[in-house]
Amino acid sequence: MTYWLAAVGRAIVSLFFIMNVGLLTFGVVGRIVARVHGRIGPPVWQPYVNIVKTISMRTAVSHGVMFYLGPVFRITGGVGLYLLIPAVHGSTWLGNFHFTGDLILVVYFIFFGMLGMALGAAESGHPYSAMGVMRGLTQVTASEVPFAFAIIALAARHHSLSITEIVAAQQGGLLHWNLFVAPVATAAGLFSLLGMMMQSPFDIHLAPQEIPIGPPTEFHSSYLALLQTNRSIFATAKLVLFVNLFFGGATSIVALVVKVFVLFLFPVAVGVVFPRYRVEQSVRWFLGVPTAIGIAAVLIETF
Amino acid sequence: MAELFCDARPQAVDPAANRVVRAFYNWAQANSLFILAFGTGCGAIELRPLFTARYDISRYGIMPRPTPRQSGLFIIGGYASIKTMKRIIRSYEQMQNPKFVMGLGSCTVNGGMYWDSYNTINRLDYYLPVDVYVAGCMPRPESLIAGFGRLKTLIREGRAEGANRYAENFDWYKANQKRIIKDWNMPEYNW
């Protein structure tokens, strides 16, 4: 009993930690993007204010049961993904839950939230919601192809599907990181990261020009607060996963925050430079060079 | 078609009873304003420079949202033709309480240079509860920013209760709206 209580307590602390890392990262990145535009940008704490604001809305309409469950599924995807990744290697509090082969489940969780959101968005009845979900699913499917190859390459290299073991194998200095040990797999992974982080040129699910906002069109008040919270947890969890897989994991909170932030700058930098792709351009891009690099990584690591 | 719309009348909802919570919520409302991205009339052209480098409204916590569900502030950017009025009313009713309306330009105050036109309205607050008017034809972005400042003060003081006024005087607003919109081929309740 006490074991379970302690485990739940640690999970809550860990989630609270990652939520704040995510919100602050988004706040800082918002300012950086604004500087690129020549603007000043919103305050760093703007994501917090936005969440308090959406919670404080006094009315909310519903479109049915799935409409309620859509954001719940979405945040389940984010929370489930994060709780299976050891955030700080060797830490009791931020070690989260892990088991042999969790890498497979993690890949599934990246997709899970999207599917839940598809159900909720469909019930909202707004055509832009359905369209945005369709576009988002198409892109995630395409970007998971190079990611899957990168993971297979890593598993072949380390003879393990456990994230903890992959992190453990990278300890002992910079040159043990998969970034240097398996650079081709890292390249494939980083390309697919572009498609997962929802920054342009791959923000086609929101499609700011032709179907502004996409899946969350109808969500408001507390539903939206859930989605906003999930956005920070989910995005940061994906970055933590990449830090674990390719950049040697993190052995302290400071290392984790720094690595997550620096890694996030990569999709952000690509995003402020390039305009947006259309759906078919994005799919074609992912199935081209990144997939080829992924296949090359698998071949290199297996033979 | 009917099942796609809610058929309940709007209800006035009181703000949080606890004084501290209410003040905190009002502060958050004032510092995170989502503008509905719906440009009506020529004043809407003044909204664009607000978002770009010169005026950069985002530093005040103000940003555009393309969906009425998530927006809290509706800026009526000048003359509202009767045809647009139908869409304005639908969009306004789909926004969630608390919601605020800003009338931009002389046309929303008294009709402006379209005063005797056959297809524009003369006074916006007959049809929607307006919190702040920004006069001018057309007002510069600076006056708009001053208007935002005024609106923020009102929200922080808890005096921007337009959504509740709309619900309490619903019949009066509906009667006024139907007087000008002759082909009322939309549902009575739109949220």
Ligand code: SF4
């Ligand atoms: S006040 Fe002037 S600028 Fe504004 S809508 Fe009317 S005519 Fe156009």
